[in-house]
Amino acid sequence: MNDIAEKWDEILYTVKIEHELSEVSFSTWLKPLTVHSIQENTVYILVPSQQMGLNYISKKYTLPIKVAIAEITGRNYDIEFILPDQAQSIEAAQKPAASSLNESIERANLNPKYTFDTFVVGGNNNFAHAASLAVAESPGEMYNPLFIYGGVGLGKTHLMHSIAHFILERNPETRVLYVTSEAFTNELIEAIRNGNNTAMTKFREKYRNIDVLLIDDIQFIIGKESTQEEFFHTFNDLHGNKKQIIISSDKPPKEMATLEGRLRSRFEWGLIADISSPDYETRMAILRKKEELDGYTIDDEVIKYIATNIKSNIRELEGALNKLMAFSNLEKREINVALAEEALKDIISPDEKKEITPQLIIDIVAEHFHIKPEDIKGNKRNSEIVLPRQIAMYLCRDMTETPLKAIGNLMGKRDHTTIIHGAEKITKEIEKSDTMRNTIEVLKKKISPS
Numbered sequence: 001m002n003d004i005a006e007k008w009d010e011i012l013y014t015v016k017i018e019h020e021l022s023e024v025s026f027s028t029w030l031k032p033l034t035v036h037s038i039q040e041n042t043v044y045i046l047v048p049s050q051q052m053g054l055n056y057i058s059k060k061y062t063l064p065i066k067v068a069i070a071e072i073t074g075r076n077y078d079i080e081f082i083l084p085d086q087a088q089s090i091e092a093a094q095k096p097a098a099s100s101l102n103e104s105i106e107r108a109n110l111n112p113k114y115t116f117d118t119f120v121v122g123g124n125n126n127f128a129h130a131a132s133l134a135v136a137e138s139p140g141e142m143y144n145p146l147f148i149y150g151g152v153g154l155g156k157t158h159l160m161h162s163i164a165h166f167i168l169e170r171n172p173e174t175r176v177l178y179v180t181s182e183a184f185t186n187e188l189i190e191a192i193r194n195g196n197n198t199a200m201t202k203f204r205e206k207y208r209n210i211d212v213l214l215i216d217d218i219q220f221i222i223g224k225e226s227t228q229e230e231f232f233h234t235f236n237d238l239h240g241n242k243k244q245i246i247i248s249s250d251k252p253p254k255e256m257a258t259l260e261g262r263l264r265s266r267f268e269w270g271l272i273a274d275i276s277s278p279d280y281e282t283r284m285a286i287l288r289k290k291e292e293l294d295g296y297t298i299d300d301e302v303i304k305y306i307a308t309n310i311k312s313n314i315r316e317l318e319g320a321l322n323k324l325m326a327f328s329n330l331e332k333r334e335i336n337v338a339l340a341e342e343a344l345k346d347i348i349s350p351d352e353k354k355e356i357t358p359q360l361i362i363d364i365v366a367e368h369f370h371i372k373p374e375d376i377k378g379n380k381r382n383s384e385i386v387l388p389r390q391i392a393m394y395l396c397r398d399m400t401e402t403p404l405k406a407i408g409n410l411m412g413k414r415d416h417t418t419i420i421h422g423a424e425k426i427t428k429e430i431e432k433s434d435t436m437r438n439t440i441e442v443l444k445k446k447i448s449p450s
């Protein structure tokens, strides 16, 4: 909408020039016209009164305006002229344009908790934070794309979402879309698999008709040729139209050795900001913030114990606090350092190197599918749970040496044949579905980033 509305004078002027309209024709027929709205692919143009002769305008100017819009915006739209009373019924039929902020947040795919307010700024992330705020304040203007990189669980997604929330709070009508590169790839695979132009057109419309695109974990498109190709065109289209692009990755563009050169250079066009591991003070502040947000109070010594022992991953830092709370609730014991040592013995080990265990796999699969680890271990049979559960079974078999019986025990005391059955289902699925293959590949990289 913004594009055409913003450039409306230029569009009308182009019609005037190209069709050599006299000043009087221009001010009689074209100048009073305004853009009412855009729905799907149709631009509704408001003719202020019936006296102006809607039929005449429609006959004479539909094509010239259509051509001028295509010339100026690079896109083809259908044109419909409407009178004020029709405008009212269109407004009623349309989804309310100024939908509530919550709806916009949901549509954009955002986690409501990931805002600037809940983000703790420290030495490890202050540059990335300042860059994100600058982009949030003037999207599409200063730093495009913004490329945020850093290790696992250090707050890249949180920062990206914060930018999106900030933009939507200022203007809930901004078309914002957050997507992981895995979801982008899977949608593309589906569109290609459908084999018809409509699916592909829909895919492109979805990704190109937006004002702000946030794409997370871009490293997963490495080695996927068609995804890189499609993303390249999406990038060019959005960037060319001054739409903001925000990208996250686990490494800077120059270290993405096998990424196509033309994409790598584009990623370097804007601003690159890194997030590193938080220092002790920042870790303490993050734990304190979480305590405040979740509404409980924990002894200083316990917070210090966690902040001293978990250093390189904020997700683990938060996970430790959650685990301690759950442990204390279940065991009905007071929280102190001794309880923390007991509850966190699997997480805090002298050796920081992470072993791949079935529990780690369950945690990562659950997070990936936005469900709880307990759901994977539990008995719910709805498809949103069953599929992740089978994937966890497959990965436990594939990536660990853990005996089937032990995997079964951990997964809600299931029989070893259930584990074999679940894992085999996924093996078959991988053979026939590119989407499943992609998801498994992404999960494996999350479980074992090296």
Ligand SMILES: Nc1ncnc2c1ncn2[C@@H]1O[C@H](COP(=O)(O)OP(=O)(O)OP(=O)(O)O)[C@@H](O)[C@H]1O
Pocket (backbone or CB within 6 Å): 114, 118, 119, 120, 121, 125, 150, 151, 152, 153, 154, 155, 156, 157, 158, 159, 217, 250, 286, 289, 314, 315, 318
């Ligand atoms: N500076 C911070 N202040 C408050 N919470 C933070 C901060 N950094 C990270 N977190 C929290 O840590 C968790 C992990 O962060 P996030 O998911 O943003 O990491 P990431 O870098 O995107 O990880 P991945 O590489 O796995 O995609 C989230 O719950 C997030 O809210």
